[in-house]
Amino acid sequence: MIPSLLPTYNRVDLAFEHGQGSWLVTAGGERYLDLGAGIAVNALGHAHPALVEALTEQGAKLWHVSNLYTIPQQQKLADKLVDLTFADTAFFTNSGTEACELAVKMARKHWYDKGQPERTRIIGFEGSFHGRSSAGIAAAGGEKLTKGFGPLLPGFTHLPFGDMDGLTNALSGGEVAAVIIEPVQGEGGIRPVPDDELTAIRVACDEAGALLIFDEVQCGMGRTGRLFAHEYSGVTPDIMMVAKGIGGGFPLGAVLATEDAASGMVAGTHGSTYGGNPLACAIGARVVDIIADPEFLNEVNRKAGLLRQKLEGLVAAHPNVFDAVRGTGLMLGLKCKAPNTDVLTACYGAGVLCVPAADNVLRILPALTIEDEDIAEAITRLETAAKAVEGQTQ
Template identity: 50%
Template sequence: MISALMPNYKRADLAFEHGNGVWLTASDGRRYLDFAAGIAVSSLGHGNPKLVKAIAEQAAKVMHVSNLYRIPQAEELAELLVKNSFADSVLFCNSGAEANEGMVKTIRRAQYENGHPERTRILCFDGAFHGRTLAMISATGNPAYLKGFGPVVDGFDHAPFNNTNTLRSAITPETAGIIVEPIQGESGVKPATESFIKALRAACDEYGIYLGFDEVQTGIGRTGKLFAHEWFDVKPDIISSAKGIGGGFPLGAVLATEELAKHLTPGSHGTTYGGNPLACNAGIIVLNEVLTPGFMSHIQAVGEAFGKMLDDIVQHFPHIFDSVRGMGLMRGLHCIPPAGDVMAVAQHHGLLTVSAGDNVLRLVPPLIVTEEECRMAYDLLITTAQDLSSTQHPQQEKIS
């Protein structure tokens, strides 16, 4: 008989009872070093006292009232985001896919209200991942995600990632905007180049279309800036955010300039749960922590040190890993053996990771991780590589 849970996830036979910081404890009592963070979600780690307290206190007061009424917690969180970003206004929702849907709708609505109803198409890029709704699997364009779900939702075009030569030829009179990930996460932790991002901004300005960044995975400090697009010194028109913004509590957001946001008038878009008091209270705690002086520099310093550790692993085990990708605390090791096998061996040794496309092992620890804890992950990856080497390359050099 089929499980009570639908079989759409390939789950490890592992369940966790509690966590503390960057550690998770399984039901059998074994501790694991968590460099998966719920797929880049648990930004403040597990059991963060401030976050736990805020959620508990808000839950005891009021969790949900709907957007029929003012929500002071949403207003406070929106003000924090606006004060610390390019944006003038924020829409809250529940997930990354919903945030990306909201971004697409806002772009289309703004073009319509500005007298360009023909501009409905969104230009995305090969290797993208924008979510699992019907529209967002079409925006993603990956045949594996589209298979079996009927006709592709129209309105999305694709061009090569990091290729400025093909960019302008992909823009048509029906193009409303461009959406791009500053670092493609699911397809293998592939960073955009600065020249590519700046070319996108220039093309959008030239053609009168909008530039959107999918910052679902890269945002809220993951790369050492509040949002990854800040590294390129390029101002977007709109972005999506989710994952780390709630520290583990479901929350998503669309941040936009007034030029776009003003067109989402009453009745044009909505969500039942989005921006509820409980989620936004969690978001306030997370954002205040991430914006604390020194927090971003901590991510940058630890991320740089961790990157050097990963480079060292590649140097000593070139038949297991051949390159390091990413920045800050969003890193990927390109694997020679199947990444799933590497992930399983790492888990066996007590390190939790995430696989990604292009045979990449993704490492996205909580943002509070220390250099010492990164060194522990490094040691576990060394042990993992040595285990894999025992059958592939018995004479592999040892590392002290």
């Protein structure tokens, strides 16, 4: 008999009643150190006072009116994002998956309106993750995402991660609308794309006349120590997907784009009932104000250096459990030698929450506001988990 909740998740038997900062507490009072942040969503931790204030203030005034009307909170957030990024315009969604849907539509509509309707193909890369909608799984292409959901949305080509020669060849036919890539793969195992490769991809797109889409749903909003991860390379996209951390835990996403890339998206070409509602945008504006502050990002980088140093020591102390640390900023991964599922189970037993990923990696995605003493406690608890795994293999 099917349960009342559709059984699409392999949930661990943990339920939390409240949270504060980097900590979550069950109804029974057990405290867990949260190094997953809702999969890079709770960028400012749990119950951040500034976000509670924004939620309370706006919630007492107006939640939803629909996009039939002007929404001042939406305009305010769009102006902030345009001022801070490469973009000329923004569209607000409720999630990263919805942002992917618009990014694909925007790229194809761009070329249709330019008189090149044959340019519909989107090039993606192995190990990517762009959400679980029809466009998202077609863009990523992995069997784990696509099996059983055919026929898939056509018009997507998938290349091995880092295959620059393949990219050049794929772009040569004149049918490519855009290349889509995560500057740092999240679900794929915390795999950063080297800066020189991002530069080469931008050059290849420019030479072929294709658009470049960055998926910064997981690696954006301060997660890597810059407001957006692509800033390290000096490369800018034509279209960018944003979500997760931008709402600090409240459902919010966005597509940012240049004027040229977005030129086909005129009235009636896209819409959202809830996207850009006053409540979400009031919270998002407060998140952006906090995270975009250079002093805040400097602190993220300092904490990232401290955490990485301690994780490197953890790996060195437990070579049979861990192989390496990878990633950038506070988007880190522990490449495991033991099955990452075993390590994750041991982490639950030690009262610490992490997130599994491909390539036998355990993601470390703490709140950007994590305190130094919580970093120290995280290492203590990860050490306990590592010893438990070692005990199972002896």
